[in-house]
Amino acid sequence: MLKLPLSCYDESGRILPPRWLYAVFILLCIDWLAFIFSLASRTQTSELLAFFYPQKESLGIGLVASLPVLLALVLVSQRDRLWKKGYTRWRRLVIPLAQFGVLLLLNTQLYYAMHHHWGFEAITGVKIVFYGVALYAISKSRHLRWMIEDWEAPNP
Template sequence: MLKLPLTFYDESGRILPPRWLYSVFILLCIDWLAFVFSLASRTQTSELLTFFYPQKETLGLGLAASLPVLIALSLVSQRDRLWKKGFLAWRRWVIPLAQLGVLALLSVQLYYAMHHHWGFETITGVKIVFYSIALYAISKSRHLKWMVEDWETPNP
């Protein structure tokens, strides 16, 4: 008996990542996206970075905090290549890396709120709520747990 509907399996019978996972990972890595897009515009790199990150340490902390999420995203998206090379242990690190990254991002936002004497800022509030929901979804998702269990052996 299948744990999930057939649409959640690939051609070889493996459980696919939940549809929401990539969206959440991309939103958690928004600092990396802003950084890459600002580098793509060679003439206005510093202006774009200054616009999005008025305080220089903000970018560095955001990049460092979201690095575990970026690694988890890379592992999930490159699973076929990793299986073909015989690597299997990486699957156990997907959920903990995502949780660690979300906790780090949440800590950074709480640090900024504390640094600004707990004054309300809309973007900080939205990020704290989003990070909390993302942490809960990643931690409690049965789909993710079943996916990691299913990925125990490489594709045939």
Template sequence: MKSTEFHPGDYDSHGRVRLPFLFWCVLLLQARTWVVFVVAGASRDQGNTLLNLFYPDHDNFWIGLLPGLPAVLAFLLSGRRHLVPRLWQALRWLLIFAQLILLGWQPLLWLNGEALSGIGITLLVADIVALLWLLTHPRLRACFTPEKD
């Protein structure tokens, strides 16, 4: 039996709860290093300049790819979540864990001598909001719960 706590428009044609729009925004936030990597690769000639602009320390770039892995996996599996229900269910907790890592990473960079900037503070606030949203949004939680036949 389907739950009646969501609007009928929140379901897709197969009766599954649709992923909220903000979920995609959170995935982009988590995969921000991957986004810079793809944009730098697509811009060919300016790619190295772009990477140096966002990641002057190349070690931070490679480390920054790691917390984005669950978001990339979620992008890839979102359309086929019904085929791998256990992995999809575990992915929510991986996303929350990755968000905690990203939340702690920015202050750690500041403690290690990186300059305090508006972009850094904005990312920290966005990470806090994203973590709270991942933990509390009921429709998102319903998207990660297994379907009962």
């Protein structure tokens, strides 16, 4: 009996990552996206970065804090290549890396809220709620746990 619907499996019978996981990872790495898009516009890089990150240190802190999530995203997206090369232990790092990254991002938002004397800012509030929901979803997802267990078996 299958644990998940048939659409959650790939052609070789392995459990695919949940559909929401990539969207959550991308949203958690929004600092990296803003950084890359600002670099793509060579003539206005500094203006774009100043618009999105008025405090210069906030970009660096956001990039460092979301690095574990970015690494988890790369591991999940490159799973076939890693399996073909015989690497399998990385799969156990996906959930802890994602959790650690979300905790770092949550701590940075709490730091900014504290730095602004706990004054309400809508974007900070939205980010704190989103990071809390993402941490809960990553921590409690049976689909993710089953996926990691399924990925333990040798690739057929």
